[in-house]
Amino acid sequence: EIVMTQSPATLSVSPGERATLSCRASQSVSSNLAWYQQKPGQAPRLLIYGASTRATGIAARFSGSGSGTEFTLTISSLQSEDFAVYYCQQYDSWPPLTFGGGTKVEIK
Amino acid sequence: QVQLVESGGGVVQPGGSLRLSCAASGFSFSSYGMHWVRQAPGKGLEWVTFIRYEGSNKYYADSVKGRFTISRDNSKNTLFLQMNSLRAEDTAVYYCAKPYGFFLGIVANAFDIWGQGTMVTVSS
Numbered sequence: 001e002i003v004m005t006q007s008p009a010t011l012s013v014s015p016g017e018r019a020t021l022s023c024r025a026s027q028s029v030s031s032n033l034a035w036y037q038q039k040p041g042q043a044p045r046l047l048i049y050g051a052s053t054r055a056t057g058i059a060a061r062f063s064g065s066g067s068g069t070e071f072t073l074t075i076s077s078l079q080s081e082d083f084a085v086y087y088c089q090q091y092d093s094w095p096p097l098t099f100g101g102g103t104k105v106e107i108k
Numbered sequence: 109q110v111q112l113v114e115s116g117g118g119v120v121q122p123g124g125s126l127r128l129s130c131a132a133s134g135f136s137f138s139s140y141g142m143h144w145v146r147q148a149p150g151k152g153l154e155w156v157t158f159i160r161y162e163g164s165n166k167y168y169a170d171s172v173k174g175r176f177t178i179s180r181d182n183s184k185n186t187l188f189l190q191m192n193s194l195r196a197e198d199t200a201v202y203y204c205a206k207p208y209g210f211f212l213g214i215v216a217n218a219f220d221i222w223g224q225g226t227m228v229t230v231s232s
Binding site for chain 2: 031032034036043044045046049050053055056087089091094095096097098099100101102
């Protein structure tokens with residue numbers, strides 16, 4: 001099973017600042033990685049797939065990078081609606097599909 | 109529009125059973141494998157199970173293997189999850205989820221459509 005590790009667990013950022021979230025895989029997942037945003041009481045929303053391709057309707061301030069075992073989600077200028085929990089997920093080698101533990105982006 | 113709507117959640121005693129449904133609309137349901145993903149209260153996301161588009165292949169997380177059964181009815185655009193021998197640790201919101209589909213030569217099992225979720229509580 002591929003273990004996904006996200007850091008930090010909590011990120012405190014001021015509106016307008018840049019946020020950088022990390023995700024590490026226990027073995028290579030090539031570029032078969034997705035990022036999701038989840039707000040309280042809502043289902044997750046797909047932000048990025050293929051490590052760096054934005055999903056339909058996702059704002060350009062969200063960008064993904066990396067391959068192999070190290071990945072990054074960057075939010076270039078945080079908006080109020082971006083404060084949420086973010087998860088990475090690998091779909092390279094499964095079952096099982098595996099998610100990271102999440103990073104909570106909170107207002108500083 | 110593209111939509112997934114789950115139903116069937118509720119409160120059940122340990123050892124009991126529950127059957128969840130997920131009604132799909134707005135896309136060619138019979139062309140996609142489908143997944144269930146769950147989230148325990150205050151916790152992260154856990155993949156539960158997958159069924160191939162025509163129902164021939166099914167995969168399960170170790171935590172539910174032998175207790176849960178995924179199935180589908182393509183004539184009714186509906187996905188099911190039969191949950192037996194339920195335990196307290198199965199308490200969670202259960203989501204059905206549609207994978208994105210083909211991307212760069214493989215089926216990208218990144219979930220572009222999620223249902224709103226249905227809560228399952230296992231408690232005496």
